[in-house]
Amino acid sequence: MSFIKHFRIALSLVLLVPFAPGFAEDNQTRIVILGARTSQGHGVHEFFSGVRALETMITESGSFEKGTELHVEAFPFGWTEETSLDGATTLVMYFDGRRENPLQDAAVRSAVSRFVSDGGSLVSVHHAAFTDDEALRPSLKSWFGGTLPADGGLAHAFFSVSATENDHPAGRGVGKIAYVDEAYPPLDFDNESGRVRPVVTGKIVPLSGAANAKAPEPRQGVAAWAYERADGGRSFTFTGGNELSAFDVPRVRTLLLNGIAWASRVEIPETGVPTRADPALAAKLLNPRHGKDPFTVSAMMTAEEYSVMQLDWGRIDWHVTGPMGNTDVLTTGIAIVDVGKSNPRHYHPNCDEVLHVVEGHILHTMDDVTVEMKAGDTVSIPKGVYHNATNIGDTKAVLAISFDSAWREVIGE
Template identity: 40%
Template sequence: MMRLSGPLKALLCAALAIGAQAAMAKAPPGKHIVLIGGRESHAPGEHAHPDGIRVLKALIETSPDLRGVSVDAYPEGWPDDPAALEHAATIIWYFDGLARHPLNDPARREQFGRLMKKGVGLVTLHQSSTLSPDDRAIPLPAWLGAARYGMLNRTDELAELTPARHPTMQGVRPFRYKDEFYPTLRFDTGHGRSVPVLSGPLGIQFQSGKTVAIAPETRTVAWAYERDGGGRAFLFTGAHYLNAFDEPDLRRMLLNAIVWTAGMPVPRNGVRSLAPVQAMGSAQPR
């Protein structure tokens, strides 16, 4: 075996280093995910948006199936710098809607519309898909496939939910848990393709501000949507309670949805995750 002289060895090492740097420069960048929360509202553990966003960030960062993905999280609300959204592959909303909806702000709405036209993904949890009853400014059904207008009705019950065949449901089994769901949404017409992906027998307990007892029927609580011209979205009406993230199949569904809306392939058995307590303890602080 030929021995290299000191100068030649140093030159070879330098050449290898330059080659490695060039290869790294040419490597495709990882997908970037942006999580946006909002202030906590309701009783403790309900609409706990800041903690929910922190949990989601930890779940993404500790999943063995999401290495190479970068995450920016804004637990307390919409980022002050608009540039924070410009390189996102998908954006997750988890905040109150109606009069508090962040896109009531025209500048944010204009930027978000551009991102949707570029094909950026969108995932909405619970009330973040709820707009004021008379809203005409936020074209959320065209971006998301559906939106909830006002507080017409809701139900809070133990639900038996069944997944459909769809990439966002890979590895998701039928599961049972308690949450608040929204039965009535206004769907998009003519801008894309909406697919119901999670449903179960649910009643209606509250309607127009009154307590009611409307019998259960099969209702859909999660939709997947593909916009015309590119871009994917996912709407889930649950996650009223922070402990919803304790449900393994719900976590798998949400992580699958994030991957799918970011334009990445969903693993055959779905995206794996730790339990929230383990994920929060294992995630690297940033």
């Protein structure tokens, strides 16, 4: 249960580029960025923070506003009732298409399909162009010009890749990129149309591990490509971005911004699209205390120093949180639910929660499962699971709550 919105600050504006008749208005570029509501933790597949990073990188660029009015709309936690592609220039997607894929929702898939058919441009970061859904794979291949084959796997690898020498605009200013990310076997490309253009290629060296009998062999691979679709739209794909830290690699930033600009029909400078975004933007989204001295001194809080939230269903006394400055790693507090009251259904995208009933009698719902809990009972709630508590007793319910992040986030209905 946590009910404070400790959102990590990111700029919220919009970017768009005029391109196809019937889409963005003249002299407007509207870019929609779509993420997902869960992560693997510790900056891995933290798509919601990556969406915020992309939004800030774009709005702090300056290149997207030249000769056009920029609008950027970010949906870090996935498709919502407010998400619309009407009038959009480009849809940027950053999520795990093999797990929590918004395109598996028929209504979302239909909206994106119409957008593509009308010439809308697409950008895929990491797994968004991949899927385990055999019915969806042909659409992804036709939209992006390539996808992961049905029997495709993945592995952590050292990328030593460079912009190709085919003079594609998305490769401007990128040069050589060397860092650890996730790599894939040979991809299933549309090799017949001649419209797929590799942008970043090179040597990919899988990291050895317990599953490898010997050091794996390096291979040549494509890490990013551009696709001029037959419908007139453009698609750009970058397979990196497994970890949020990739967004702080300068040349990866240039590549991503170039790809979004190219898809949006924005002019790309010879040195690549710049950004004024903080060089440690992704690190600070993951940990707002990044760059500051770590918390190493014991700190005692008196009851008068707790951060108290009075709510219409009760209250929360926060004892230890990142914003309070007395921890770097966790959040703890006491939630008190009044008789007959419920807190709103919500989930935590970046942390697990442990709830322990100190006093009282509650019904606790987690997704579609409801359990009755009394004093002494404890429940562990994984990140991404919707949950809430209802006090069904005749006294106030006192709940000890803790989270494995000092900067936990909450998304409620």
